[in-house]
Amino acid sequence: MDPAARDDVFAAMLRQHPDAFIGTVSAMGLFVPLPEGLDTGGLRPIVGAQSALALVVAEDQKIAIETWQRTLAQGLANCLIHPLAAPAELVRLHLLDMTHRYGVYVVFLTGLATHPDGRSLEAELIKPRLVTVRKDQVAVITAADEEIALVLGWTAAELTGTRSLDLVHPDDHQRAIASWMDMLATAPGEARRVRLRHLHRDGTPIWFEVTNHNWLTDPADPRVVAEMLDISDEMAAQDALRAGEQLLRRLTETIPMGIVQIDAARRIVYQNERAARAIGAGLGDVLGGEFLGPIVPGDRPAVEDAVARVLSTGGDADVEYGHRDHRGLRRVRAGLRSLTAASGEVTGAIIGLTDVTEDVRLRDELRQRATFDALTGCRNRAATLAALGEALAGPGRTRGTAVVFIDLNDFKQVNDRYGHAAGDRLLIHVAGRLRAAVRDGDVVGRFGGDEFVVICADVADAEEARRIGETLLAALGESCLELAGARLLPQASIGVAWGEAGTGAPDALIARADTAMYAAKKARTGRLALALAQ
16 A cells, blocks of 8 residues: 555544544554654554553454554554453454654554543553663673563662662572672673572562673673563462472371372372381382282282273272281272373372271171171071072072971970070071081071071972971981080971972062971971971
């Protein structure tokens, strides 16, 4: 676009957009003061921005850069952007080459409806990350970038003549002096780098990475040029990371479990004291071999598999195993959780170790109570019925199931004559005889006060069921109990029932055996009687 056309566009912008904002930038794209003689037509100025990029949200900065490039090539360009002053609005950014008349490019911002009338558009000053300071041979500041005021709060003029050490945090003085002396011993043009905290004018510490370049031997201009890079964000992130790590480590020392962190090669990179005592390994040791030795042999493959699976797949795993230590055999629950990088690669795992010995003991005790009769050690009624259900409906069953119902005769008289302790001894005696006489896999249950039920799976027919009943009858007939100086012979009535595989309900088979038992009780002529259900 020729200069005359650009003049016409400039006049049209002033005329058509009286509510616009105006600013001027150099060929470098940085805002400069409005030049003498530039008539803004009463438009409000853009104040405090370093460049047009400081006016737009981060997501639109690429659009603004492309528009600036078109302006350099064509003399004029515009685009729609979301301004930082009102991110929800969509406004137009115009760039116009007016170097032929004022030596600058003009920036217009139109359509910012929510900005108060009569107010300039003030952008937050962008604090530079890198400033340069010149010093003499005794570290006195002789010059500094003007932008240093945005970083330290002191103007360049105020800092001139100040010892640079006076700006350094007192805790970092020794490090600053050592680095300076090291730099003085370097060859011309070489540099030394040091990280130091400097004090802002308001007393706030700011971290800088200072690179001192030694030009003191330059006869024309002896100097030290210090490049000061603001690394406050980096150091704050490191401090936050250290604080987080310290918190996590302190937490792992207080929780009642062992915590182990391993890398992808199973090397231990962290463990709390509880884990160190349990494993006996140190940092850098590989979790395997001798350090898994205390695990009982039968459980070790499951532990090895869990570790390998977590490190190879990135999944999680939980495993419980036996572990021997100075207290004897313990039960340990290990929770393994994988650690992954942003790429998804498995970098290691966290393992939580909890001693669950008492929990397992309680669990087994509760299972025992829920399954077995406390007095006789036989299955209780519910567990007996469950066993019968499994026997009748078990997969692959081709043979039937027998139920033997045993009722002790005259048991009340034993209690009345010898006492309940004697009655308990009799029940224990009978239960022991029954368990000794049944086949492997048969279930002996105490069904009631003086009633026992035996569940026998895989029985061919009713005749085989009868023979099982007769074996139990013989076992009781051959036994006696010495009680209070007297010989007590168990008296019982036994009913036997048989059902084919896959047929009949547990309650029905129990009822048939119960009916047969009552028939035996009614017909008995001696102390023991047996009847087979029809």
